[in-house]
């Protein structure tokens with residue numbers, strides 16, 4: 067296999083402007099077959115715009131983009147035949163029943179009738195929706211609709227699965243079900259691109275994280291690499307009023323910030339925090355290892371980081 | 375390769391039309407009533423009510439004169455409303471096309487599919503109203519009924535294109551009222567449905583630019599049994615030309631809305 071054959075997505079300097087608004091400003095991103103890449107970034111960072119470029123509903127205004135080595139703008143059909151998309155908005159036909167809806171989509175993706183019925187049944191069972199096959203979409207809960215959007219995306223048995231905020235607004239049970247399924251697809255060798263605002267979800271599902279802000283890639287790497295590089299160590303949460311007592315005793319190499327009305331200290335080693343508590347006689351509300359969320363907040367500038 | 379993609383386009387457009395049918399049949403009665411109610415009302419009020427005061431037009435009672443125009447009106451309203459309000463709702467509130475575009479379906483397939491759907495639907499509705507008129511004894515040439523689905527369907531294409539164009543240009547759903555008042559209503563009232571255009575020189579020139587007029591004439595000629603090949607072919611050609619021109623324009627505008 068050649069090198070480009072294993073590259074599922076290649077974006078170089080990808081740009082998109084809506085009038086005077088630049089949604090993507092030179093976005094560089096590569097996704098290799100079998101990867102699960104998490105696209106993180108604040109609202110309006112350009113995640114959905116990037117995804118739209120991948121299947122041809124957004125026409126880039128600059129840069130290079132290849133999906134399976136093809137230009138999605140020029141050969142959308144060939145590209146879309148190999149990807150399954152769960153868009154940010156479910157866009158299901160509310161008046162139709164679950165089965166009617168999926169049968170229509172099976173036609174759209176060119177599944178022969180006999181095969182379609184079998185595949186739909188199989189996927190409905192896979193997403194725990196088989197008991198709803200005759201229910202009108204209108205009557206489904208948000209979580210059921212979301213799972214149905216997964217069924218729809220999986221009808222083509224895609225090589226690349228694109229999930230735009232798959233679990234936003236879902237309860238923990240459904241979320242766990244979706245995570246479990248996505249991990250399954252990874253095992254089957256599917257490539258996954260997922261956007262999310264849940265850092266825990268990204269850490270759990272993705273081998274690589276891309277942080278997008280204002281249309282540009284701010285950082286990229288495995289969750290561990292990103293934490294090591296941008297926010298290593300451990301974080302202690304202290305009551306806000308103890309800040310004056312803590313400040314003079316901060317060990318070297320610590321960062322401080324405020325979060326949820328608490329004074330937070332991130333130190334390189336766990337012992338630094340225990341020592342700080344002992345010296346100042348202030349006990350922390352919570353101690354935890356630094357996480358992807360710390361990286362995210364720091365990079366997208368909403369962590370109100372004071373020190374660095 | 376080229377041939378293959380044309381076949382795929384045909385297949386996918388057909389599926390887009392099927393989708394509309396699947397949704398439409400859910401509420402069949404409510405969906406077909408308004409388009410039939412309107413011409414029926416016109417016929418009752420003008421044809422029956424006004425007819426005695428008017429006398430004959432070209433040897434026909436006023437009701438007979440109105441009848442083919444009502445067939446055309448059914449096609450016009452079916453096509454315009456389906457492609458304006460209907461398409462707009464599918465595009466914005468229901469996000470139907472957002473979902474379709476995640477599959478092999480592209481914008482050309484969507485637009486062609488909408489045209490297939492509206493031609494079939496308007497053709498059938500026109501035939502339906504034509505059959506009612508036939509039963510009322512208002513269609514002298516029985517054989518014309520065989521042409522109603524085709525003329526109705528063809529007439530629906532440019533009228534549907536006007537609908538699609540407006541659906542891709544309006545800023546909100548209320549603006550269709552404006553399109554109706556300034557485009558559809560003039561077309562409807564001035565295209566020779568209610569009065570013959572012979573002798574009104576300026577209007578008979580102006581009306582050539584109304585695709586609806588050409589459909590009305592085709593229906594009048596066939597249902598009165600006054601077929602004239604030269605005039606008939608010129609109207610057919612005009613309808614085709616309007617279909618191609620307006621269809622292409624509406625495709626460009628719809629693409630602007632669906633591909634950001």
Ligand SMILES: Nc1ncnc2c1ncn2[C@@H]1O[C@H](COP(=O)(O)OP(=O)(O)OP(=O)(O)O)[C@@H](O)[C@H]1O
Nearest residue numbers: 084087089107108109110111112113114115116634
């Ligand atoms: N159709 C459009 N017309 C004009 N601007 C748009 C359009 N679609 C998106 N934008 C703008 O492009 C930018 C990127 O939007 P995008 O939807 O890609 O963000 P996102 O990262 O997906 O955000 P979210 O997390 O809220 O889904 C935003 O500033 C948005 O306002």
Ligand SMILES: [Mg+2]
Nearest residue numbers: 113114115154
């Ligand atoms: Mg988004």
